[in-house]
Amino acid sequence: MTVGSPVARVVRALLVAALLVLVGASAASAHATLLRSDPPNGGMVATGRTTLTLWYGEAITPAVSSFDLRGGSAATPVPVQVRVDGDGRVVHLTVPPLERGTYTLTWATVATDGHPTRGEVLFGSGFRPDGLPSDGAALPAPWPVLLRTADLGGTLLALGALLALWRVVPALGALAPVTRRRTTTAGLVGLALALASSLATPVVMTASQLGPDAGAGAWRAALGDIVLASTWGRLWLVRVAVLVVAVTALWLSRSRVGRRRAVAGAALVVGVALDAWAGHASALPSGRGPAWAAATAHVLAAGAWAGGLLVLALVLRPLAALDRGDRGAPAMAAWRAYSPLAALSSLVLVASGTYEAGVHVEAANGLLRGVYGPAVLAKVVVVGVALCLAAYNTVLVNERVAERVGRVALLGRGWRPARHALRTTALVEALVLALAVVLAAVMTSVPTAREVSAAASASAPQSDRADGLFVTVESVPTGRDLRVLVRAQAVVRPLGTPVTGVEIGLTEGTVTAPASRPEDRLVLTAVEPGRWEGQLRAPATTDWTTEVFLRRAGARTTVVLTPWSSAPPASTFGTAATGVALALLLVAGTAVVVARRRRRPGAPTELPLPTPGERVLEEVGR
Numbered sequence: 061m062t063v064g065s066p067v068a069r070v071v072r073a074l075l076v077a078a079l080l081v082l083v084g085a086s087a088a089s090a091h092a093t094l095l096r097s098d099p100p101n102g103g104m105v106a107t108g109r110t111t112l113t114l115w116y117g118e119a120i121t122p123a124v125s126s127f128d129l130r131g132g133s134a135a136t137p138v139p140v141q142v143r144v145d146g147d148g149r150v151v152h153l154t155v156p157p158l159e160r161g162t163y164t165l166t167w168a169t170v171a172t173d174g175h176p177t178r179g180e181v182l183f184g185s186g187f188r189p190d191g192l193p194s195d196g197a198a199l200p201a202p203w204p205v206l207l208r209t210a211d212l213g214g215t216l217l218a219l220g221a222l223l224a225l226w227r228v229v230p231a232l233g234a235l236a237p238v239t240r241r242r243t244t245t246a247g248l249v250g251l252a253l254a255l256a257s258s259l260a261t262p263v264v265m266t267a268s269q270l271g272p273d274a275g276a277g278a279w280r281a282a283l284g285d286i287v288l289a290s291t292w293g294r295l296w297l298v299r300v301a302v303l304v305v306a307v308t309a310l311w312l313s314r315s316r317v318g319r320r321r322a323v324a325g326a327a328l329v330v331g332v333a334l335d336a337w338a339g340h341a342s343a344l345p346s347g348r349g350p351a352w353a354a355a356t357a358h359v360l361a362a363g364a365w366a367g368g369l370l371v372l373a374l375v376l377r378p379l380a381a382l383d384r385g386d387r388g389a390p391a392m393a394a395w396r397a398y399s400p401l402a403a404l405s406s407l408v409l410v411a412s413g414t415y416e417a418g419v420h421v422e423a424a425n426g427l428l429r430g431v432y433g434p435a436v437l438a439k440v441v442v443v444g445v446a447l448c449l450a451a452y453n454t455v456l457v458n459e460r461v462a463e464r465v466g467r468v469a470l471l472g473r474g475w476r477p478a479r480h481a482l483r484t485t486a487l488v489e490a491l492v493l494a495l496a497v498v499l500a501a502v503m504t505s506v507p508t509a510r511e512v513s514a515a516a517s518a519s520a521p522q523s524d525r526a527d528g529l530f531v532t533v534e535s536v537p538t539g540r541d542l543r544v545l546v547r548a549q550a551v552v553r554p555l556g557t558p559v560t561g562v563e564i565g566l567t568e569g570t571v572t573a574p575a576s577r578p579e580d581r582l583v584l585t586a587v588e589p590g591r592w593e594g595q596l597r598a599p600a601t602t603d604w605t606t607e608v609f610l611r612r613a614g615a616r617t618t619v620v621l622t623p624w625s626s627a628p629p630a631s632t633f634g635t636a637a638t639g640v641a642l643a644l645l646l647v648a649g650t651a652v653v654v655a656r657r658r659r660r661p662g663a664p665t666e667l668p669l670p671t672p673g674e675r676v677l678e679e680v681g682r
Contacts, residue, residue, distance in 0.1 A: 119148025131163030160186035217250030220367025364405035366493035411644035418637025426509030557615035
């Protein structure tokens with residue numbers, strides 16, 4: 061493929077479009093996970109309270125977000141008025157004065173990165189409620205998981221078909237034309253499945269959020285907000301476009317082999333990269349680039365291993381059935397051509413998956429909480445079983461490996477396993493990997509263990525007593541900004557000089573005296589008696605001090621200093637996972653270098669077929 065060829069221009073255009081979308085989507089910081097609520101989950105408020113506040117890690121899409129409050133003495137629905145701040149991360153709910161009782165606030169949101177999240181906040185009015193707050197262990201809705209499974213499965217099938225067309229089919233010689241047509245058809249089926257499920261995703265997402273009673277106007281507004289006004293929507297539009305390019309190019313390559321297939325492969329890789337960026341990688345507070353690269357490599361490796369295995373298990377099955385005499389040799393030649401690629405891709409898949417687990421789980425106890433952690437454990441088990449089957453299949457198709465296994469296991473130098481078992485074991489291996497795809501779909505449909513842990517371990521409010529006041533200060537990071545909530549309650553009654561206003565200043569590091577300039581301070585807004593809120597740009601450092609100035613009529617200003625830290629705790633689990641991933645990649649790189657050195661120069665690229673080849677071709681064609 062020359063630099064100025066039409067294929068190169070198409071590939072460059074796809075890459076430029078993907079980079080532009082990724083740059084435009086770089087502001088995404090986290091899924092719409094509930095960082096903090098006022099009242100907190102399991103907390104209580106005074107009777108007569110009329111405002112509730114929710115802080116999210118990402119801007120939400122109001123048209124497809126709902127908030128339902130039920131409780132009180134009769135446990136009936138409570139009318140709720142919703143107001144979302146300009147940045148979309150803070151939701152204010154206005155309700156009638158709450159009477160004594162237990163309340164449950166059920167919320168469902170869609171972030172601008174396209175990920176729907178749901179949850180509950182349980183609190184009491186006038187007393188602390190019995191029962192445990194929600195632990196975030198709810199399973200995702202079935203339809204989005206099914207669509208995600210179809211999307212991932214179709215993508216892997218198409219990747220496997222393209223790999224087989226490039227590396228395996230040429231090894232079949234006279235049987236290549238027949239197998240090429242079947243493999244191309246399998247790739248088209250995979251691309252069509254991925255495209256159809258991708259097109260249906262925003263519709264199903266809207267339906268699951270709005271419910272069956274929403275009107276046509278609400279549907280149009282919600283669908284427009286998801287597709288056109290969100291980061292996920294922009295990524296989705298470009299991904300649909302590149303999938304259409306891939307389908308068209310692969311369809312046209314049925315009659316002419318070469319450049320069109322290269323365009324289909326390039327478009328599919330770009331689509332995988334876009335999908336990876338729209339996933340959990342964009343939710344990380346730091347290190348999004350390596351996580352995105354690992355997620356992209358993970359899907360590409362899964363396509364080479366799982367997708368390629370399924371394609372060959374189905375396409376080569378007629379060849380493997382020709383076991384009379386030596387006429388099964390064409391299938392064995394194809395399996396031998398595929399085996400090194402499968403081994404290399406399995407190493408890359410395990411390495412990238414290990415790295416992603418370390419990034420999104422952080423602590424080992426996160427593997428036992430929620431949905432994401434147990435799904436990771438289940439996927440490890442499933443992939444382990446698939447690796448065992450892959451090792452057995454490698455012995456079946458590689459005589460040198462079988463000889464070494466026979467020698468080590470004391471089975472004799474001439475030991476060979478029965479080849480007819482390959483037809484079954486290869487298909488079983490592909491089905492086991494299909495189960496891993498289902499688990500991956502579940503994992504990408506729920507918040508990660510890191511996100512759940514961050515929401516559950518939000519820092520407690522700072523408190524202090526000064527000048528007859530009990531002051532609490534909450535500092536909640538919301539993306540690039542910092543949301544500050546101050547409460548002041550008199551502990552000496554009557555309080556002769558009430559608070560008339562509150563200002564906030566930020567100073568880097570820990571200070572023992574006010575250091576901010578008056579012109580840089582933020583005047584908070586009184587949202588109800590004794591409660592003030594405001595939002596300002598988060599400091600660039602990990603440690604800072606919040607300076608709270610409480611203005612009092614006819615008296616000196618009360619000053620409260622509260623130190624904060626946003627430095628993430630050290631994660632031994634993540635460090636260990638990264639080390640294992642790097643070791644596996646080193647093994648994979650070493651294997652590639654050794655294989656290249658062992659390859660003889662001028663070796664034929666096609667393996668010999670049994671004679672007479674025409675008779676085999678005739679039988680396979682039938």
